Amino acid sequence: MSPIPPKSLIRPMLSAGSIPAMLASAAFTGGLLSVVQSNVHPMLLAERFVPGSGWVEVGLLSIYAAIVCGAMLDPVRQPRWRRWTWRVFSVAFYGQLLLGLAGIEKCLMTGKLHLPVPAVIAAGPAYRGGGFFMLGLFLTTLVLVGPAWCSHLCYLGAWDDVAASRTAFPRALPRWVRPGKIVFALAVLLAAFLMGLAGIDGTTAAVVGGIFGIAGVVVMARFSARTGTMAHCLFWCPIGVLATRLGRISLFRLTIRSSCTGCRLCFRACRYDALHPEDLERGRPAASCTLCGDCIQSCRHDSIRYRFSRYGMPAVRHVFIVFVASLHAVFLGLARI
Ligand code: SF4
Numbered sequence: 001m002s003p004i005p006p007k008s009l010i011r012p013m014l015s016a017g018s019i020p021a022m023l024a025s026a027a028f029t030g031g032l033l034s035v036v037q038s039n040v041h042p043m044l045l046a047e048r049f050v051p052g053s054g055w056v057e058v059g060l061l062s063i064y065a066a067i068v069c070g071a072m073l074d075p076v077r078q079p080r081w082r083r084w085t086w087r088v089f090s091v092a093f094y095g096q097l098l099l100g101l102a103g104i105e106k107c108l109m110t111g112k113l114h115l116p117v118p119a120v121i122a123a124g125p126a127y128r129g130g131g132f133f134m135l136g137l138f139l140t141t142l143v144l145v146g147p148a149w150c151s152h153l154c155y156l157g158a159w160d161d162v163a164a165s166r167t168a169f170p171r172a173l174p175r176w177v178r179p180g181k182i183v184f185a186l187a188v189l190l191a192a193f194l195m196g197l198a199g200i201d202g203t204t205a206a207v208v209g210g211i212f213g214i215a216g217v218v219v220m221a222r223f224s225a226r227t228g229t230m231a232h233c234l235f236w237c238p239i240g241v242l243a244t245r246l247g248r249i250s251l252f253r254l255t256i257r258s259s260c261t262g263c264r265l266c267f268r269a270c271r272y273d274a275l276h277p278e279d280l281e282r283g284r285p286a287a288s289c290t291l292c293g294d295c296i297q298s299c300r301h302d303s304i305r306y307r308f309s310r311y312g313m314p315a316v317r318h319v320f321i322v323f324v325a326s327l328h329a330v331f332l333g334l335a336r337i
């Protein structure tokens with residue numbers, strides 16, 4: 001028997017720096033939820049059912065954020081925790097919608113239903129010329145964690161991940177997808193704007209939005225599941241384009257360091273079509289990168305890192321994960337239709 005235990009056994013559960021990051025995540029989550037619990041009443045689900053218990057939910061979600069943060073700080077565990085926490089959020093989001101539709105109205109945000117399709121976040125205001133709340137929320141996440149909305153926080157994107165994960169390794173999408181998705185996103189938003197301009201009524205607009213959402217699920221089943229790449233999020237959903245382009249207002253980036261040997265092992269980890277030979281040469285992934293972090297553990301040379309502006313020390317990844325784990329826990333507590 002080898003005297004050296006397997007790496008997975010000796011790898012500590014908590015690395016140096018985990019505890020401060022976990023505490024920061026709990027504090028950030030608790031702080032944000034406390035502001036909501038104190039000022040917007042009753043917003044947390046527990047508070048709606050048992051007055052006063054919202055504070056218990058604040059505490060539990062803060063502890064949960066710390067646990068998620070601690071697990072994701074380990075680059076080997078990060079992909080699995082990202083994936084499963086994202087799915088938990090999606091189930092909670094759509095589960096509350098279904099319970100609300102079944103008659104438990106406390107599971108709905110306001111009782112005013114809107115389509116649970118992310119494209120509507122931008123297409124809705126383009127059609128109505130108002131209703132910017134969700135768009136504002138989306139833009140706030142872009143400031144904090146850039147395009148990570150599309151790899152950690154979106155209620156529908158988790159479905160595309162489930163579809164893409166059916167294929168072990170992703171295949172590169174055709175080259176025309178990169179420019180094509182921008183043209184398609186602009187066309188979708190322009191169509192929504194023109195529908196509003198033409199005075200198309202709300203019911204018809206909702207039906208069109210619903211058909212768009214169902215067609216997106218077909219894209220997941222037909223293309224994402226076959227290519228192993230997030231075809232829906234990379235092409236179909238206009239919010240994906242906005243997240244990766246406008247997400248650059250955040251200073252978090254992924255960088256490929258000069259120690260990269262060009263072995264291309266990381267290509268097999270990226271389901272966002274963001275790693276190609278020319279991206280390695282440039283020292284950064286393509287614009288479709290959502291900062292999911294799946295590629296980091298695939299690199300044997302520690303050549304892929306998060307950076308913030310020009311700073312690329314390991315602590316940057318800790319800060320990013322504090323933000324993303326906290327936002328996930330906050331979304332779990334607050335996001336509903
Ligand atoms: S591209 Fe659209 S559906 Fe996919 S994760 Fe982003 S917002 Fe969600």
Ligand code: SF4
Binds near residue numbers: 269
């Ligand atoms: S380049 Fe890495 S961090 Fe960016 S989307 Fe691909 S796997 Fe995720």
